[in-house]
Amino acid sequence: MDVSQYLEVFIDETKEHLQSLNEHILILEKEPENENTINEIFRAAHSLKGMAGTMGYTRMQRLTHDMENVFSEIRSGNMKASDKLVDVLFQGLDAIESYLASIVETGTEGLDDHEDIITELNEILEEGTGKSDPSKKPAKKESAGKKKSSSKKKDETAVNEKEKYRTLEIADHEIHAISEAVADGMKALGVTVYVDENCLLKAARAFLVFKAVEEFGEMIKSSPSVQDIEDEKFEFDFSMIVLTEKDADKLKTAIANVSEIKEVYVGEIDIDALAVPPVKKEDVKAGEPKEEENEETEDNIDEKEEVQAESKTVAKQPEKAASKQTPQPAKSASAGKPVVNRTVRVDIEKLDVLMNLVSELIIAKNGLVSIGTAHANDSRNSFNEQIEYLESITTNLHESVMKVRMVPIENVVNRFPRMIRDLSKKLNKQMELYMTGEDTELDRTVIDEIGDPLMHILRNSADHGLESAEERIKAGKPEKGSIFLDAYQEGNNVVIACRDDGGGINIEKVKKKALEKGTITPEQAETMTDQDFIALLFEPSFSTADKITDVSGRGVGLDVVRSKIEALGGDIECKSILGEGSTFTIRLPLTLAIIQALMVEIGKEKYAIPLGNIQTIEDVEYSDIKYVQSSEVINLRGSVIPIVRMDKILEVEPLEQSPDSLTVVIIAKGDRMVGLVVDNLIGQQEIVIKPLGKFININKIISGATILGDGEVALILDVNTLV
Amino acid sequence: MEDISIKEEVKQYIVVQLDNEQYGIDIQYIDNIVRMQRITRVPKAQSYFMGVINLRGEVMPVMSLRLKFGLEDDKITNKTRIIIIKLDPQSTVGIIVDQVKEVVTMEPENIEKVQNTTDKKMGYLYGVGKHNGELISLLNMFNVIEDDE
Numbered sequence: 042m043d044v045s046q047y048l049e050v051f052i053d054e055t056k057e058h059l060q061s062l063n064e065h066i067l068i069l070e071k072e073p074e075n076e077n078t079i080n081e082i083f084r085a086a087h088s089l090k091g092m093a094g095t096m097g098y099t100r101m102q103r104l105t106h107d108m109e110n111v112f113s114e115i116r117s118g119n120m121k122a123s124d125k126l127v128d129v130l131f132q133g134l135d136a137i138e139s140y141l142a143s144i145v146e147t148g149t150e151g152l153d154d155h156e157d158i159i160t161e162l163n164e165i166l167e168e169g170t171g172k173s174d175p176s177k178k179p180a181k182k183e184s185a186g187k188k189k190s191s192s193k194k195k196d197e198t199a200v201n202e203k204e205k206y207r208t209l210e211i212a213d214h215e216i217h218a219i220s221e222a223v224a225d226g227m228k229a230l231g232v233t234v235y236v237d238e239n240c241l242l243k244a245a246r247a248f249l250v251f252k253a254v255e256e257f258g259e260m261i262k263s264s265p266s267v268q269d270i271e272d273e274k275f276e277f278d279f280s281m282i283v284l285t286e287k288d289a290d291k292l293k294t295a296i297a298n299v300s301e302i303k304e305v306y307v308g309e310i311d312i313d314a315l316a317v318p319p320v321k322k323e324d325v326k327a328g329e330p331k332e333e334e335n336e337e338t339e340d341n342i343d344e345k346e347e348v349q350a351e352s353k354t355v356a357k358q359p360e361k362a363a364s365k366q367t368p369q370p371a372k373s374a375s376a377g378k379p380v381v382n383r384t385v386r387v388d389i390e391k392l393d394v395l396m397n398l399v400s401e402l403i404i405a406k407n408g409l410v411s412i413g414t415a416h417a418n419d420s421r422n423s424f425n426e427q428i429e430y431l432e433s434i435t436t437n438l439h440e441s442v443m444k445v446r447m448v449p450i451e452n453v454v455n456r457f458p459r460m461i462r463d464l465s466k467k468l469n470k471q472m473e474l475y476m477t478g479e480d481t482e483l484d485r486t487v488i489d490e491i492g493d494p495l496m497h498i499l500r501n502s503a504d505h506g507l508e509s510a511e512e513r514i515k516a517g518k519p520e521k522g523s524i525f526l527d528a529y530q531e532g533n534n535v536v537i538a539c540r541d542d543g544g545g546i547n548i549e550k551v552k553k554k555a556l557e558k559g560t561i562t563p564e565q566a567e568t569m570t571d572q573d574f575i576a577l578l579f580e581p582s583f584s585t586a587d588k589i590t591d592v593s594g595r596g597v598g599l600d601v602v603r604s605k606i607e608a609l610g611g612d613i614e615c616k617s618i619l620g621e622g623s624t625f626t627i628r629l630p631l632t633l634a635i636i637q638a639l640m641v642e643i644g645k646e647k648y649a650i651p652l653g654n655i656q657t658i659e660d661v662e663y664s665d666i667k668y669v670q671s672s673e674v675i676n677l678r679g680s681v682i683p684i685v686r687m688d689k690i691l692e693v694e695p696l697e698q699s700p701d702s703l704t705v706v707i708i709a710k711g712d713r714m715v716g717l718v719v720d721n722l723i724g725q726q727e728i729v730i731k732p733l734g735k736f737i738n739i740n741k742i743i744s745g746a747t748i749l750g751d752g753e754v755a756l757i758l759d760v761n762t763l764v
Numbered sequence: 765m766e767d768i769s770i771k772e773e774v775k776q777y778i779v780v781q782l783d784n785e786q787y788g789i790d791i792q793y794i795d796n797i798v799r800m801q802r803i804t805r806v807p808k809a810q811s812y813f814m815g816v817i818n819l820r821g822e823v824m825p826v827m828s829l830r831l832k833f834g835l836e837d838d839k840i841t842n843k844t845r846i847i848i849i850k851l852d853p854q855s856t857v858g859i860i861v862d863q864v865k866e867v868v869t870m871e872p873e874n875i876e877k878v879q880n881t882t883d884k885k886m887g888y889l890y891g892v893g894k895h896n897g898e899l900i901s902l903l904n905m906f907n908v909i910e911d912d913e
Binding site: 743 | 809825
């Protein structure tokens with residue numbers, strides 16, 4: 042067995058807890074007295090610590106432990122969440138994140154101890170709680186020790202019963218092995234290990250115990266079997282027999298060093314006694330289980346306190362502890378990168394729907410089979426029926442599978458409030474982020490990619506968009522700047538709009554810069570509209586910030602954002618009003634793989650136009666075509682729409698056109714429209730999008746290809762590029 | 765001993781005909797050979813790309829070796845074939861040839877390697893092999909497929 046099978050769960054959950062900590066500490070900063078928040082923080086920190094310990098990531102465990110100490114003091118009201126503390130806590134979270142990143146990459150947590158953060162945490166802890174703290178700790182430890190020793194004696198009687206290894210049934214060949222080993226000067230040690238009841242990953246614990254034992258000698262038997270233990274098929278204890286040359290005490294300490302192990306009992310096994318199974322003992326002791334249990338829980342508490350105190354000492358010698366507990370992950374790293382699969386958490390209901398559809402699919406298939414075997418006058422009729430049935434199932438199936446792939450955008454945007462807070466401190470500007478529509482769902486692949494571009498735009502808004510406090514007051518705006526992040530669905534697209542109430546884009550400044558850099562010529566500048574200038578911002582290496590800060594302004598910004606979004610099949614545009622703020626609007630396709638499309642013929646070639654883009658289809662008389670600046674337009678119900686001859690754009694050999702009218706597909710993007718002239722409409726169809734392959738250069742206007750029912754390949758037009 | 769045998773491996777080549785010349789393609793890069801089929805033109809792609817085909821449900825770009833080598837256009841006959849080249853799992857491409865002739869095994873000593881050259885056309889070749897008294901130009905598939913337009 043390998044703890045790495047828990048790695049995925051660990052990574053997922055750690056991310057969740059980190060996120061929750063981030064969110065709640067933000068709240069805590071604003072409402073230091075909010076009890077629910079404090080409790081939530083404490084819970085998350087505690088789970089983090091537990092999980093890190095379980096996986097054997099000692100550095101991470103130590104850091105989370107010290108953070109938890111702070112939270113615990115806050116919870117008990119001994120100290121307040123000061124600004125400084127919140128800063129340090131956020132640093133701590135970042136450090137944990139970096140551990141996690143390292144674990145994802147290499148399987149180990151890395152070597153950075155983040156000593157500075159830990160020291161700072163402890164300093165704050167001492168300041169905050171007064172001098173009571175340092176004296177309190179050792180006292181606790183001492184009393185725990187005392188309790189322990191006093192209860193030890195009482196335990197003594199119970200111990201025998203707890204030493205379950207004495208009751209192990211040992212087979213003949215095992216006895217043989219033991220006696221041979223004893224003859225060789227080795228000892229047969231019986232071991233019973235009790236795992237903490239609160240332990241989340243018992244099997245992982247057991248595994249670490251086995252690892253520790255292996256270093257001492259050979260384990261010849263375990264109860265339950267190793268397989269069962271790996272599958273977590275045991276309560277809270279397991280026993281084993283180990284052949285070793287070393288001392289029982291050493292083995293005991295080694296096992297006890299594995300965290301979340303409650304108790305360990307080690308004793309030598311007497312082979313002579315083995316022949317008679319010691320059942321009697323158990324009968325005798327069976328009388329006092331109740332008391333025993335009380336003892337146990339009390340013990341448990343002591344143990345916990347001791348563990349806390351202990352990890353203090355562990356903290357002083359992290360190297361040693363680390364070398365003891367981390368060999369396992371280190372090994373797996375040397376064996377190659379741990380492959381952490383990308384997972385999607387799926388609502389069980391969605392899976393149920395899928396399951397139902399698949400069963401229907403099977404029924405439909407059986408229907409077809411029976412038609413095939415039936416003699417057949419009416420078979421044609423029922424055949425069509427079955428095909429229709431099949432069609433409705435496949436459509437539903439497609440929809441459900443798509444839904445399974447959809448995740449709320451929340452997963453990406455929920456880290457932004459924290460980012461804005463940090464930026465606010467760094468830039469020394471007051472600002473607030475308002476988000477809506479976090480539950481808008483997007484395809485998982487899009488979600489993964491959209492985070493960085495969004496972050497970039499937000500940083501831009503914070504750094505360049507929002508003015509400094511003085512400027513804002515001068516302009517009659519509230520001192521605190523606002524950034525809005527709104528997500529919503531619009532047709533087949535998801536729109537994410539990032540708006541700020543800052544200064545807006547200074548067109549003159551852009552113009553000056555563009556002329557300076559030679560991006561445009563003075564002649565060009567004269568004919569350019571404001572929108573054209575704004576579009577320049579998306580050109581490579583164009584930054585208008587006068588000074589380069591480390592927040593943004595290296596000139597690798599918006600063009601990267603744009604190319605990333607375009608790679609996802611979306612687009613981005615920007616609107617800005619000087620003095621009032623700017624809005625960046627990102628439009629992304631809802632799904633990537635399968636879309637509804639209108640099939641059209643241009644010349645003799647077939648093309649697909651995604652239905653989501655299509656507004657209407659119009660029949661236009663030649664006489665209705667007007668010319669504006671020598672380009673063709675039509676006047677459609679009061680709005681003037683430019684038209685595009687698709688055969689020219691796609692370099693198709695033109696057909697002899699039908700003389701009386703043109704078929705025009707009207708495309709809308711935001712509030713702009715354009716009409717595409719096509720030769721023939723084929724009809725609406727569900728198409729599967731396929732990539733075109735790596736070597737062929739494709740124009741932006743082609744977004745992919747699809748395979749039609751007859752096996753022919755048709756290209757999909759990305760009409761957004763024409764609007 | 766071992767080193768030498770790895771370096772100077774005996775390789776198998778598929779011999780194809782293009783115009784009146786014979787070319788050899790290292791068999792390890794060949795995924796499949798299919799008959800000519802309907803090709804969908806892709807607007808504004810490189811001129812030597814004929815378009816894309818449907819190869820068992822996957823869309824595959826197809827280039828004309830003739831156009832790439834600056835020969836005249838393909839004349840599609842019954843013998844025309846598309847050879848599917850797979851350099852690595854993500855990158856497959858089809859190339860159109862006039863005819864597929866045979867598979868030959870080439871001893872390293874029968875191959876004369878092309879010296880470093882700036883000539884674009886020579887860059888497409890890895891070497892020239894002699895087989896049964898005929899010369900076979902061995903293609904360097906990486907250079908052939910690479911975009912040079």
